[in-house]
Amino acid sequence: MKKLVIVGAGFAGLRLARHLKNQALEIWLIDKNNYHQFQPLFYQVATSGLEPSAISFPLRKVFQKQKNIFIRCAEVSLIDTGAQHIHTSIGNLAYDYLVIATGAGTNFFGNAPIESNAMPMKSVSEALYLRNTILQNLEQALVVPEPQKAALLNVVVVGGGPTGVEVSGALAEMKKHILPKDYPELDFSKMNITLVEAAARTLAAMSEESSAASKRYLEKLGVTVLTNTQVTNYEGHVVHLSNGAQLATRNVIWAAGVKGNWLAGLPETAQARGNRIAVNRFNQVNGFTNVFAIGDIAYMSTPKYANAHPQVATVANEQADVLAKNLKRLLNGETIQQEFEYSNKGSMATVGRHLAVVDLPFLKFRGLLAWLFWMFLHLMLILGVKNKILVFINWMWKYFTFDQSLRLIIKPYHKKKI
């Protein structure tokens, strides 16, 4: 039986494996984690709105009893296209077909102090770390002298894309509805939430109307929105801005950029902008016929998208769909046929209660209806009936009580060798 190795169980990798699970094919699905993560809701984990488990789904549950699918938790260290195998933390693995679906990680643009001190939000572990840090800093604010309190309360979010906008809005609602009740000793009028965006507008990839609405919503919730502004440095206490201003804060959330999770061993000729892997219209990596890249990591130029597709879940899903069809043809001894083109079904973002923006190809809307639409769609997209139920209950609970009840600082336990 032919061996297909898929590296990464995000939207692209997992969907591909599901499409192919009943083929006469030995599928090896490799991921660092034993679960699939629903990235669009990381910000709700970070802001005490959802538990990690509500947006994570065990990979083994997806493929229960499937004898031809082998799931391995491992880190991939090298691709050896000559020998047709990959090197991993649990040994080498041979392949006939290799699909790279490693996604994208946080891009600190080479700024080491920022990388050391700002908090990324590209995994549930990172989102939990963020939650713990914000809550711990609130506890800390109770026990330090007055002049040190503000920096512990202030939050600076860097990057005005959907992640930055959504986390800013959620924090602003937390500041308004929950924190003053939880910490009657602290004065939250001194807590500033600032969103810093290098471009001229937030949600720059969306329509101008949605973009303008998102800024209006954020400001309504009390977020200070700074556009055309860059963060030049942050060493743990003060954010330095390109306009010369300084913001004292111990909480910096970095949502300003991503870069592809490149794998060692791939030829330089396959490297594209943003650390992505250059692929043709069949998602074949430049120079190979049996090595593919899909999702955020893939860089494909098409007539409609000369500078590659946006790094979003819908592209990943559609690429997985097309590649599945093409691989089935290859398995049947036919040639690859279907070229990929992204059919943009729109985009959306939520800022807060009743406040969201939706851009569909032929319709833009915002406010309450957009917010309901956003919730409905995300509920549909989350894997697993139980997860859908849990997320729904959490959302309803929050809606009626104005409460996010997961304000737990659960510290990891380590075995001490004595």
Place this chain on the structure above:
Amino acid sequence: MKKLVIVGAGFAGLRLARHLKNQALEIWLIDKNNYHQFQPLFYQVATSGLEPSAISFPLRKVFQKQKNIFIRCAEVSLIDTGAQHIHTSIGNLAYDYLVIATGAGTNFFGNAPIESNAMPMKSVSEALYLRNTILQNLEQALVVPEPQKAALLNVVVVGGGPTGVEVSGALAEMKKHILPKDYPELDFSKMNITLVEAAARTLAAMSEESSAASKRYLEKLGVTVLTNTQVTNYEGHVVHLSNGAQLATRNVIWAAGVKGNWLAGLPETAQARGNRIAVNRFNQVNGFTNVFAIGDIAYMSTPKYANAHPQVATVANEQADVLAKNLKRLLNGETIQQEFEYSNKGSMATVGRHLAVVDLPFLKFRGLLAWLFWMFLHLMLILGVKNKILVFINWMWKYFTFDQSLRLIIKPYHKKKI
């Protein structure tokens, strides 16, 4: 206003604070964590049945908007009864009344190799660590040669009290209903779950009928129950038993004993058996009138319980109730009056689906009815409506699907200083 300092927000400490929250009293509630933990269900967190958040409750939520209650996350390092203050990780804190409710931790009886290698289960963090370890060892079993597989699958539970019995039963159900589906590559007929108990019977504190039934239930589920047997050593690979036998396992759960979480600075004259604090019938620590100990840490001799009360939640709750009344009298300038005596309302344990045992003062029952009763009572006892709902949904889901869907190895994220 008089200052009351309560150390520990377990059953005893939290309940006392709630009783006194509307008194003319400044209450300082000190705990390592910012949440209350529902200990009776730790074993379900460890076995992927519940999320930590379902059985943890943010302390600040309990006392929202309460201006006279000061919650602090801190470790207490010393009690200075002379100066009437305590030393903590966030500074000194003066008191008029001090209540010690630090509970009990795991007792390894001085065996350092066991302490280094066996896993305790006395906090949600420890329960999560246990879950991660068991799941990681299953993943590891996939990639090691055949002779090494069994030790990664086997589990040895040490201690046949309620915790040991309940975790053994839950693991046995996981082995039966879930693991073979999740890991079709592994042969679970080679997985042994062994419960080791030093006394002559499991659940030795319960009636003989319940005790016998628990053993029968465990064996029905496939657990090997070894009574009159002690673990003499474990260095990470092989459990050595007092009968000379050896069990190869990488998963040892230690539920064999507890010891009081003693605080430095208390006089030796206050030390009682099991590292507990000797108190009189008013829970006053020996030699003091304004220092109290309640719950698992308190050692009180009474006519009915000459060798102290069992270290269970019901005693903690009742002591908090009585102490609250006595403190209210003190605050009103009256003398302490009510002596404590435990009114034992019974005990219970669950082994698995439809399998539980209940001993009430005038009634013993087991099986399906006991199991339903156990679930109902635990649901009632969990703090918070939302937690009750979440636990209930998880239980119903598990009941109908035979599935525990939280098989996630969520690794802590640490900021790397670069």
